Amino acid sequence: MSDSTAVAHAAPEHGHEEHPAFLRHHFENVEQQADAAGFAMWLFLLTEVMFFGGLFTAYLIYRNWYYPAFVAASHQLSIPLGGFNTLLLITSSFTMAMGGWCAEMRKKSGLVLCLVLTFILGLGFLGVKTVEYKEKIEMNHVPGFHFSLDSFTHPDPNNPATAKDQPLATDMARHTEIYFSLYFAMTGMHALHMVIGIAILGFMIFRAQAGAYTEGHVTFVENFGLYWHFVDIVWIFLFPLLYLISRHS
Protein backbone atom coordinates (compact mmCIF):
# COMPACT_ATOMS: atom_id res chain seq x y z
CA MET A 1 0.00 0.00 0.00
CA SER A 2 2.62 2.49 1.06
CA ASP A 3 4.86 1.34 -1.79
CA SER A 4 2.32 2.09 -4.48
CA THR A 5 1.66 5.55 -2.98
CA ALA A 6 5.34 6.28 -3.14
CA VAL A 7 5.50 5.24 -6.80
CA ALA A 8 2.48 7.38 -7.71
CA HIS A 9 4.10 10.38 -6.09
CA ALA A 10 7.45 9.80 -7.67
CA ALA A 11 6.17 9.44 -11.24
CA PRO A 12 5.10 13.07 -12.00
CA GLU A 13 8.39 14.43 -10.63
CA HIS A 14 10.23 12.50 -13.26
CA GLY A 15 10.56 14.17 -16.66
CA HIS A 16 8.65 17.28 -15.63
CA GLU A 17 11.18 19.82 -16.75
CA GLU A 18 11.71 19.21 -20.49
CA HIS A 19 8.21 20.02 -21.79
CA PRO A 20 6.25 23.32 -21.91
CA ALA A 21 3.80 23.95 -19.05
CA PHE A 22 0.78 23.87 -21.39
CA LEU A 23 1.46 20.31 -22.56
CA ARG A 24 -0.94 17.98 -20.70
CA HIS A 25 0.60 14.79 -19.37
CA HIS A 26 -1.60 12.43 -21.36
CA PHE A 27 -0.16 13.72 -24.65
CA GLU A 28 3.23 12.75 -25.98
CA ASN A 29 4.05 16.13 -27.47
CA VAL A 30 2.61 19.55 -28.35
CA GLU A 31 1.81 18.49 -31.91
CA GLN A 32 -0.26 15.51 -30.77
CA GLN A 33 -2.12 17.72 -28.28
CA ALA A 34 -2.91 20.34 -30.97
CA ASP A 35 -4.04 17.62 -33.41
CA ALA A 36 -6.39 16.09 -30.83
CA ALA A 37 -7.90 19.49 -29.99
CA GLY A 38 -8.30 20.36 -33.68
CA PHE A 39 -9.97 17.00 -34.41
CA ALA A 40 -12.39 17.51 -31.52
CA MET A 41 -13.21 21.01 -32.78
CA TRP A 42 -13.99 19.63 -36.24
CA LEU A 43 -16.27 16.98 -34.71
CA PHE A 44 -18.13 19.77 -32.91
CA LEU A 45 -18.40 21.70 -36.18
CA LEU A 46 -19.89 18.60 -37.87
CA THR A 47 -22.69 18.63 -35.28
CA GLU A 48 -23.18 22.30 -36.17
CA VAL A 49 -23.36 21.39 -39.88
CA MET A 50 -26.13 18.89 -39.07
CA PHE A 51 -27.92 21.48 -36.92
CA PHE A 52 -27.96 24.20 -39.59
CA GLY A 53 -28.45 21.50 -42.23
CA GLY A 54 -31.91 20.75 -40.85
CA LEU A 55 -32.87 24.42 -41.21
CA PHE A 56 -31.48 24.56 -44.75
CA THR A 57 -33.41 21.41 -45.72
CA ALA A 58 -36.66 22.87 -44.35
CA TYR A 59 -35.93 26.04 -46.33
CA LEU A 60 -35.26 24.08 -49.52
CA ILE A 61 -38.51 22.11 -49.38
CA TYR A 62 -40.74 25.06 -48.47
CA ARG A 63 -39.08 27.19 -51.12
CA ASN A 64 -39.96 24.60 -53.79
CA TRP A 65 -43.46 24.29 -52.40
CA TYR A 66 -44.37 27.97 -52.06
CA TYR A 67 -41.96 29.58 -54.52
CA PRO A 68 -44.06 32.72 -55.35
CA ALA A 69 -44.46 33.49 -51.63
CA PHE A 70 -40.70 33.06 -51.10
CA VAL A 71 -39.91 35.42 -54.00
CA ALA A 72 -42.28 38.14 -52.73
CA ALA A 73 -41.11 37.81 -49.12
CA SER A 74 -37.44 37.80 -50.12
CA HIS A 75 -37.96 41.09 -51.98
CA GLN A 76 -38.78 42.70 -48.62
CA LEU A 77 -35.14 42.25 -47.50
CA SER A 78 -32.55 44.93 -48.19
CA ILE A 79 -29.68 43.82 -50.45
CA PRO A 80 -27.48 46.81 -49.43
CA LEU A 81 -27.81 45.88 -45.73
CA GLY A 82 -27.37 42.15 -46.36
CA GLY A 83 -24.45 42.76 -48.72
CA PHE A 84 -22.78 45.13 -46.25
CA ASN A 85 -23.14 42.49 -43.53
CA THR A 86 -21.56 39.88 -45.83
CA LEU A 87 -18.66 42.29 -46.31
CA LEU A 88 -18.30 42.82 -42.53
CA LEU A 89 -18.35 39.08 -41.82
CA ILE A 90 -15.89 38.12 -44.56
CA THR A 91 -13.51 40.86 -43.38
CA SER A 92 -13.87 39.64 -39.78
CA SER A 93 -12.92 36.14 -40.93
CA PHE A 94 -9.82 37.65 -42.54
CA THR A 95 -8.85 39.55 -39.37
CA MET A 96 -9.41 36.34 -37.36
CA ALA A 97 -7.15 34.39 -39.73
CA MET A 98 -4.53 37.14 -39.36
CA GLY A 99 -4.95 36.84 -35.58
CA GLY A 100 -4.05 33.16 -35.84
CA TRP A 101 -0.96 34.08 -37.84
CA CYS A 102 0.06 36.73 -35.26
CA ALA A 103 -0.32 34.12 -32.47
CA GLU A 104 1.87 31.65 -34.39
CA MET A 105 4.49 34.34 -35.00
CA ARG A 106 4.26 35.43 -31.33
CA LYS A 107 3.27 39.00 -32.17
CA LYS A 108 1.28 40.00 -29.09
CA SER A 109 0.16 43.52 -30.13
CA GLY A 110 -0.74 42.27 -33.62
CA LEU A 111 -2.87 39.51 -32.13
CA VAL A 112 -4.68 41.93 -29.79
CA LEU A 113 -5.33 44.31 -32.71
CA CYS A 114 -6.72 41.48 -34.88
CA LEU A 115 -8.97 40.21 -32.10
CA VAL A 116 -10.26 43.74 -31.38
CA LEU A 117 -10.99 44.29 -35.11
CA THR A 118 -12.80 40.93 -35.31
CA PHE A 119 -14.78 41.90 -32.19
CA ILE A 120 -15.78 45.28 -33.70
CA LEU A 121 -16.71 43.79 -37.10
CA GLY A 122 -18.81 41.15 -35.33
CA LEU A 123 -20.62 43.82 -33.31
CA GLY A 124 -21.14 45.82 -36.53
CA PHE A 125 -22.79 42.77 -38.11
CA LEU A 126 -25.17 42.42 -35.15
CA GLY A 127 -25.90 46.17 -35.30
CA VAL A 128 -26.97 45.96 -38.96
CA LYS A 129 -29.00 42.82 -38.13
CA THR A 130 -30.80 44.79 -35.39
CA VAL A 131 -31.71 47.52 -37.91
CA GLU A 132 -33.10 44.84 -40.24
CA TYR A 133 -35.09 43.10 -37.46
CA LYS A 134 -36.48 46.48 -36.31
CA GLU A 135 -37.75 47.16 -39.85
CA LYS A 136 -39.39 43.72 -39.96
CA ILE A 137 -41.17 44.45 -36.66
CA GLU A 138 -42.38 47.82 -37.95
CA MET A 139 -43.63 46.27 -41.21
CA ASN A 140 -45.47 43.52 -39.27
CA HIS A 141 -43.36 40.85 -40.96
CA VAL A 142 -42.64 38.93 -37.77
CA PRO A 143 -44.59 35.62 -37.76
CA GLY A 144 -47.35 35.60 -35.17
CA PHE A 145 -50.55 37.44 -34.30
CA HIS A 146 -49.40 40.72 -35.85
CA PHE A 147 -48.18 39.26 -39.14
CA SER A 148 -49.61 41.30 -42.02
CA LEU A 149 -50.15 40.14 -45.61
CA ASP A 150 -50.60 43.68 -46.99
CA SER A 151 -47.11 43.94 -48.55
CA PHE A 152 -47.79 40.74 -50.53
CA THR A 153 -51.44 41.12 -51.53
CA HIS A 154 -50.81 44.81 -52.39
CA PRO A 155 -47.10 45.21 -53.32
CA ASP A 156 -45.78 48.73 -52.79
CA PRO A 157 -45.39 50.30 -56.31
CA ASN A 158 -43.03 52.98 -54.91
CA ASN A 159 -40.50 50.42 -53.67
CA PRO A 160 -38.19 49.50 -56.60
CA ALA A 161 -37.63 46.00 -55.15
CA THR A 162 -41.34 45.12 -55.11
CA ALA A 163 -42.72 47.43 -57.84
CA LYS A 164 -42.70 44.68 -60.48
CA ASP A 165 -44.08 41.98 -58.14
CA GLN A 166 -47.50 40.58 -58.99
CA PRO A 167 -49.98 40.76 -56.08
CA LEU A 168 -50.31 37.31 -54.47
CA ALA A 169 -53.63 35.60 -53.84
CA THR A 170 -54.37 35.41 -50.11
CA ASP A 171 -53.73 31.65 -49.82
CA MET A 172 -50.24 32.00 -51.37
CA ALA A 173 -49.54 35.25 -49.50
CA ARG A 174 -50.19 33.40 -46.23
CA HIS A 175 -47.11 31.26 -46.94
CA THR A 176 -44.83 34.31 -46.69
CA GLU A 177 -45.17 33.73 -42.96
CA ILE A 178 -43.30 30.43 -43.44
CA TYR A 179 -40.53 32.30 -45.24
CA PHE A 180 -40.24 34.79 -42.38
CA SER A 181 -40.35 31.97 -39.78
CA LEU A 182 -37.37 30.40 -41.55
CA TYR A 183 -35.72 33.82 -41.97
CA PHE A 184 -35.89 34.52 -38.24
CA ALA A 185 -34.97 30.95 -37.25
CA MET A 186 -31.93 30.84 -39.56
CA THR A 187 -30.60 34.39 -39.11
CA GLY A 188 -31.53 34.22 -35.40
CA MET A 189 -29.54 31.02 -34.80
CA HIS A 190 -26.71 32.51 -36.84
CA ALA A 191 -26.84 35.72 -34.76
CA LEU A 192 -26.82 33.64 -31.55
CA HIS A 193 -23.61 31.99 -32.76
CA MET A 194 -22.21 35.47 -33.41
CA VAL A 195 -23.15 36.63 -29.88
CA ILE A 196 -21.42 33.59 -28.36
CA GLY A 197 -18.40 34.16 -30.61
CA ILE A 198 -18.17 37.84 -29.67
CA ALA A 199 -18.37 36.97 -25.95
CA ILE A 200 -15.48 34.50 -26.35
CA LEU A 201 -13.56 37.12 -28.38
CA GLY A 202 -13.93 39.60 -25.48
CA PHE A 203 -12.47 37.01 -23.13
CA MET A 204 -9.64 36.26 -25.60
CA ILE A 205 -8.72 39.95 -25.92
CA PHE A 206 -7.99 40.14 -22.17
CA ARG A 207 -6.09 36.84 -22.21
CA ALA A 208 -4.11 37.91 -25.28
CA GLN A 209 -3.11 41.19 -23.58
CA ALA A 210 -1.71 39.08 -20.74
CA GLY A 211 0.36 37.21 -23.37
CA ALA A 212 -1.61 33.96 -23.17
CA TYR A 213 -1.53 32.94 -26.84
CA THR A 214 1.85 34.24 -27.94
CA GLU A 215 4.01 31.85 -25.90
CA GLY A 216 3.72 28.93 -28.35
CA HIS A 217 0.31 27.65 -27.18
CA VAL A 218 -2.01 28.79 -29.99
CA THR A 219 -4.64 26.01 -29.80
CA PHE A 220 -7.38 28.22 -28.36
CA VAL A 221 -6.95 30.93 -31.01
CA GLU A 222 -6.71 28.30 -33.76
CA ASN A 223 -9.89 26.47 -32.68
CA PHE A 224 -11.86 29.62 -32.02
CA GLY A 225 -10.86 30.67 -35.55
CA LEU A 226 -12.42 27.45 -36.89
CA TYR A 227 -15.68 28.31 -35.10
CA TRP A 228 -15.66 31.91 -36.37
CA HIS A 229 -14.99 30.82 -39.98
CA PHE A 230 -17.78 28.25 -39.72
CA VAL A 231 -20.24 30.99 -38.70
CA ASP A 232 -18.97 32.97 -41.71
CA ILE A 233 -19.66 30.01 -44.02
CA VAL A 234 -23.24 29.71 -42.72
CA TRP A 235 -23.79 33.37 -43.64
CA ILE A 236 -22.20 32.84 -47.08
CA PHE A 237 -25.10 30.44 -47.78
CA LEU A 238 -27.80 32.42 -45.95
CA PHE A 239 -27.16 35.61 -47.91
CA PRO A 240 -27.99 34.33 -51.44
CA LEU A 241 -30.70 31.95 -50.21
CA LEU A 242 -32.64 34.51 -48.19
CA TYR A 243 -31.88 37.84 -49.89
CA LEU A 244 -31.29 37.03 -53.55
CA ILE A 245 -34.29 35.01 -54.72
CA SER A 246 -35.31 36.00 -58.25
CA ARG A 247 -34.32 39.67 -58.04
CA HIS A 248 -34.64 40.17 -61.80
CA SER A 249 -38.41 39.62 -61.95
Place this chain on the structure above:
Amino acid sequence: MTDQKEMEAASHHIVSPVIYVVILFALLVGTAATVWASYVDLGVFNPILAIGIACTKATLVVLFFMHVKYSSRLTKLTVFCGVFTFLTLIGMTLADYISRAWGSW
Protein backbone atom coordinates in the same frame (compact mmCIF):
# COMPACT_ATOMS: atom_id res chain seq x y z
CA MET B 1 13.75 29.68 -28.37
CA THR B 2 14.89 29.37 -31.99
CA ASP B 3 14.93 25.60 -31.71
CA GLN B 4 11.40 25.61 -30.42
CA LYS B 5 10.22 27.83 -33.30
CA GLU B 6 11.88 25.59 -35.86
CA MET B 7 10.25 22.55 -34.29
CA GLU B 8 6.84 24.20 -34.54
CA ALA B 9 7.39 25.25 -38.14
CA ALA B 10 8.30 21.66 -39.00
CA SER B 11 5.30 20.16 -37.21
CA HIS B 12 2.62 22.36 -38.76
CA HIS B 13 2.31 24.71 -41.68
CA ILE B 14 1.90 28.42 -40.97
CA VAL B 15 -0.17 29.98 -43.76
CA SER B 16 1.28 33.22 -45.12
CA PRO B 17 -0.72 36.47 -44.77
CA VAL B 18 -0.39 36.93 -48.56
CA ILE B 19 -2.66 33.91 -49.04
CA TYR B 20 -5.17 35.35 -46.55
CA VAL B 21 -5.28 38.65 -48.50
CA VAL B 22 -5.80 36.78 -51.80
CA ILE B 23 -8.63 34.72 -50.27
CA LEU B 24 -10.24 37.84 -48.78
CA PHE B 25 -10.16 39.46 -52.22
CA ALA B 26 -11.64 36.31 -53.86
CA LEU B 27 -14.45 36.22 -51.27
CA LEU B 28 -15.29 39.88 -51.89
CA VAL B 29 -15.36 39.28 -55.66
CA GLY B 30 -17.59 36.25 -55.06
CA THR B 31 -20.01 38.35 -53.00
CA ALA B 32 -20.22 40.98 -55.75
CA ALA B 33 -20.69 38.22 -58.36
CA THR B 34 -23.54 36.57 -56.47
CA VAL B 35 -25.41 39.90 -56.08
CA TRP B 36 -24.86 40.72 -59.75
CA ALA B 37 -25.96 37.25 -60.89
CA SER B 38 -29.25 37.50 -58.98
CA TYR B 39 -30.29 40.46 -61.18
CA VAL B 40 -29.69 38.53 -64.42
CA ASP B 41 -32.51 36.29 -65.60
CA LEU B 42 -30.96 32.84 -66.03
CA GLY B 43 -34.15 30.87 -65.42
CA VAL B 44 -33.51 27.64 -63.50
CA PHE B 45 -29.78 28.41 -63.44
CA ASN B 46 -30.18 31.39 -61.08
CA PRO B 47 -30.31 29.31 -57.88
CA ILE B 48 -27.75 26.85 -59.27
CA LEU B 49 -25.28 29.68 -59.92
CA ALA B 50 -26.00 31.24 -56.50
CA ILE B 51 -25.34 27.91 -54.73
CA GLY B 52 -22.29 27.32 -56.95
CA ILE B 53 -20.72 30.67 -55.98
CA ALA B 54 -21.57 30.08 -52.29
CA CYS B 55 -19.98 26.59 -52.40
CA THR B 56 -16.84 28.01 -54.05
CA LYS B 57 -16.57 30.70 -51.34
CA ALA B 58 -17.17 28.14 -48.58
CA THR B 59 -14.49 25.86 -50.07
CA LEU B 60 -11.97 28.72 -50.09
CA VAL B 61 -12.74 29.49 -46.42
CA VAL B 62 -12.45 25.81 -45.42
CA LEU B 63 -9.22 25.17 -47.36
CA PHE B 64 -7.31 28.33 -46.47
CA PHE B 65 -8.84 30.24 -43.52
CA MET B 66 -9.53 26.93 -41.73
CA HIS B 67 -6.20 25.45 -42.93
CA VAL B 68 -7.70 22.17 -44.15
CA LYS B 69 -5.43 22.24 -47.21
CA TYR B 70 -2.44 22.08 -44.85
CA SER B 71 -4.00 19.77 -42.24
CA SER B 72 -3.60 16.09 -41.45
CA ARG B 73 -5.43 13.43 -43.47
CA LEU B 74 -7.57 12.77 -40.41
CA THR B 75 -8.88 16.36 -40.51
CA LYS B 76 -9.45 16.16 -44.28
CA LEU B 77 -11.36 12.90 -43.85
CA THR B 78 -13.42 14.40 -41.01
CA VAL B 79 -14.45 17.39 -43.13
CA PHE B 80 -15.24 15.17 -46.10
CA CYS B 81 -17.38 12.87 -43.92
CA GLY B 82 -19.34 15.88 -42.65
CA VAL B 83 -20.09 17.17 -46.15
CA PHE B 84 -20.87 13.66 -47.41
CA THR B 85 -23.29 12.89 -44.55
CA PHE B 86 -25.00 16.26 -44.95
CA LEU B 87 -25.46 15.77 -48.72
CA THR B 88 -26.70 12.19 -48.19
CA LEU B 89 -29.31 13.34 -45.68
CA ILE B 90 -30.45 16.21 -47.95
CA GLY B 91 -30.49 13.87 -50.96
CA MET B 92 -32.59 11.25 -49.18
CA THR B 93 -35.02 13.88 -47.87
CA LEU B 94 -35.44 15.37 -51.34
CA ALA B 95 -35.83 11.90 -52.91
CA ASP B 96 -38.74 11.33 -50.53
CA TYR B 97 -40.11 14.76 -51.31
CA ILE B 98 -40.14 14.38 -55.12
CA SER B 99 -41.39 10.79 -55.13
CA ARG B 100 -44.43 11.42 -52.91
CA ALA B 101 -47.82 12.54 -54.22
CA TRP B 102 -47.98 15.65 -52.08
CA GLY B 103 -51.38 17.31 -51.91
CA SER B 104 -53.29 14.48 -53.60
CA TRP B 105 -54.60 13.06 -50.31
